[in-house]
Amino acid sequence: MPELPEVETVRRGLAPALEGAVITDARLYRADLRFPFPPDMAARLIGQRVVSVERRAKYLLIRLGSDDILLSHLGMSGRYRIYNETPPVLETHDHVELMTDGGMTIRYNDPRRFGFMDLFSSEAMASHKLLADLGPEPLSNAFDGASLGAALDGRNTAIKVALLDQRVVAGIGNIYASEALYRAGISPNRKARTIKGLRAERLATAIRDVLNDAIAAGGSSLRDHRQTSGELGYFQHNFNVYGRGGEKCPGCDCSGAIRQVVQGGRSTFYCAKRQR
DNA sequence: CCTTCTCCCTGCAAGC
């Protein structure tokens, strides 16, 4: 499911239920997701007050009063659901459950189990293997055309493939890579190292705009994404190219059909007329 | 270091 906008949507749903609350119970219904849960994870969560629910790239970071951080990645099909009353019986693929002193039940469900969780001390965060090499947050001041151009300098891969590299910019996945390139008018096949100057500015702006628009719509719900309330996101209706191979390009001044190609093993969608 | 490839897992849609 989740790229940055979907994870941010989940973060915004979890924050009011968790921040300031004490975790009164934590239940693991299996020993692993993609990776084994850290030893004693449930015990280390119980009794902890949640300080904040943050996001870095596609990772949720839940800071605890013990100075530990619970990291959660949603993989491709992970969902959180919040119940503020007695929850229904467990559903298939409900793997983790947290209860709070505010009477909330938070469930993590993940059919494909590509998601994972980790728990580590805040001092270990800077050197955490999954976090240490991440590029800038695209919605932060650290990200702009100049920094994007610098990150792409010397890279021989196609720009679409480079955008999926979390070291270049954090949080973009397969959908928003295609959408951002469409908005920027840049071909996904263009060599990454040729993106600089004004072209890099255009791409950086397009990335920020598409991510902000998607967050405002509650993310994109194709198969799996749900907000923590269970509501769908709506941004998929605003895709210009993703999933629209063969359709007419929505651009007002061109009549091309949207092409679907495979790059780095993943589908890319673009208009060859608008994107150069 | 950079780049490409394979694999992890289940669900779903399309094709037969």
Place this chain on the structure above:
DNA sequence: TGCTTGCAGGGAGAAG
């Protein structure tokens, strides 16, 4: 209807 096939939004790790 039922079966098979391919594909899906991510990322680690190995190999080239």
